[in-house]
Amino acid sequence: MALSDIIKNMSFDEIIKLCCDQEQEAVNLYTELRNRATDDAAKLKFQELVDMETQHLVNLQTFEIEKYMDLPPANLKVTDYLTEPSKDRNLTTQEALILAAKREDKTAKLYQDLAHFFKDNVELNTFFQMMADEELRHKHDLETEYEDEFLQEG
C-alpha cells in the first residue's frame, strides 16, 4: 500500500508518530556511522548530525506550529550533483555532509509529495509542507557548511 493511503486513515497523532519514526531512523543511522568511523573528525561530524536529528525528533514529539513557521532559505543544490557515498565504508567528514544533505533532500521530497497528495486537507497539507521545509532548512545548513569548508578554493 502507498504511504499516502496508509496516512489517509491515520489520526494526526499517529502521523506525528510516523514522522518521529523517520527521524529516529536517521538518529540510528548517524549513531551507527559515528560508532563505525575511524576518523576522529568524521566521528565529531556524525555526532553533530545525531544531535541535529535528535533535536528534530524532540520538536516533533512536542509539536508546536511556531517552531516550523519560517520559510526555508534557497535550495543551494551544492550536493545534488555529487556522488552519494556508500554507507558501508568508513566515511570522512566531507562524505558525512554529502550523505546527510542528500538524505534531507530525499525526505523533503517525500514530505512534499505527501503535502501534494493531501492538498485538499488543509491540516495535513500544512503539516507536511512544514515538515518538508524543515528538512530543506537542514539541507541548507549542511550545504552552507559544505561550501564554506570543502569549496574554499584557496
Added chain:
Amino acid sequence: MTKRTKPTSHNVVPMKARFAIPRQDMPEQNPTKRAGNFLEVNLGLTADQAVIEAQRCIECGNPTCMEGCPVSIKIPDFIQLICNRDFAKAAAKIKEDNSLPAVCGRVCPQETQCEEVCVVGKRFEPVAIGRLERFVADYERLHPEEMSTESVVAESTGKNVAIVGSGPAGLATAADLIKAGHAVTVFEALHEFGGVLVYGIPEFRLPKEILRKEVAALESLGVKFIKNFIVGRTQTVHELLNEEGFDAMFLGLGAGLPRFMNIPGENLNGVYSANEFLTRSNLMRGYEFPDYDTPLYRAEHAITVGGGNTAMDAVRTSKRLGANHATIVYRRSEEEMPARNEEIHHAKDEGVHVMTLINPIEFIGDENGFVKSARCLKMALGEPDDSGRRRPIPIEGSEFEIPADMVVIAVGNGSNPLISQTTPEISTNKWGNVVTDEIGRTSMKGVFAGGDIVTGGATVILAMGAGRAAAEGINEYLKTGEWV
C-alpha cells in the same frame, strides 16, 4: 601597549608633491615569453624605483598599514630607511618581525592587508609596501657583506625542541627558538624544506633558491634539519618526546591532503589534484622533463577547477607545460576569487581563459579511461544570505560540455590525519584541524601547533605569525614547565 616612536624622516620630497608620484610598476617578463618558461615573472624594483616608491609614504601619525599586517612589521620605519638608501638596515628592520621577507614580499595578499589600509590608498594608489619588502629582502640576499654579523643567538638553555614540518610556520618557529638559545631540530616528511613554498608555489612565482638560502641561514644559526622523516610513521610524537629527549614539540604540518569534488569521473586518467600536479612539477621538477624523470601529461585542453592561488598556480603551470587552451573553471564570479589580484591578471596576460559561474558535474572519459571532456552547469548568484554572501546556485537544464584532456582539481585542502591517528591525545575538530589555544598549546602537554594544520588552508604570513606566537609559548613553557 608601549607607545611607538615615529621613525626619523629621511623623505626629502615635500608632503604635497608625494601624492603626485605615481606608484612604481614592477618590471616583469613579457607575458608571451614567460608563458613558455618557468623563470620568475616579476623582476623586482630597481634601487631608484624603490626610493621613489618609498617617497610616496606620507609618514602617518597613525600608520594603519601596520595594523593591516598580520605580524605588524614596522612598515613606516623600514620605508624611511629605504628613503635614506639604507637598504641593509631596512632589511634588518623587517626581519625583527618577519623572518621570510623575500617570500612574503612575493606572495602575501598585500591588497587585502597592509596596502588595503594604507592612508595614501584612500585617494590614490597605496604605497607598494609588498614590492618594497621584496626589494630590501632581495638586496639583503645579494649583499650579505653589508649585513650585521653580530650573533643573534642567546646562550644555550640546554633544552631541545622538535619542529615537525618545514613550511613557513615551522621555519618561523625554528628561527625564534634557535635565537632564544634552544637546540632546534626540524623534521620534514619530504626531501626538500619549505612546505608549500617549495612543493606548491611554482618557481615562476617564488624561486626555490630563496628558500634554500633561508634554510641555510637557519642552519648556520644551528638549526638541525632532517628530511624524509615522517613523524607518526618514522617515529611517533611519543617516541620523540619520551625516547629522543625532546622537551617540547611544534606541529606545523600544514593542510596537505587534497580535497576532491566527489563527482563522477574524478578517477579518470588525466584528472589530478592540484597538490599532485604541482608537486610533480615543482618538487619533482616535472617541468624539466626529460632532464628530471618525473613524467607530466602535456595537455591540449587543460582545465583547472577553482579560483584561489592554488588554481592560478596550476593553470599557469599547465600553460607553461604546453597546453594551448588553459582554462580556469570557477563556480562563483571573478569578484569572489580568493586568488591574489596580481595572479589573476598575470594568468590572463599569459593567455589563460577564465570561465566563471560554471561548475563541472561530471568528467567524461574515452574508451581508454582518459578524460576527454567536462560536463558543466551554469550557475547564478543567489540572494545575499545572513552573512551577506551571494552563493552560487546551479541553473537547471543549463548543462554543456567543454573539451578537457587534463583536469586539475583545486577546490581546497584538508589536514592529514596521520598525527591525530597515531597520537589520539592531540584533539582535532570536525574538519581534522588540530585544536589549540591562542598561544598554540594543543591538548597534549609540551606539544604546540600552528599554521594551516590549525586554521585550515590560510596564508604564509598567518602561518608564520602562528609559529611566532607558539615560539613565545614554548619559551615560556620551557622556562616554567607550567601547562595550565
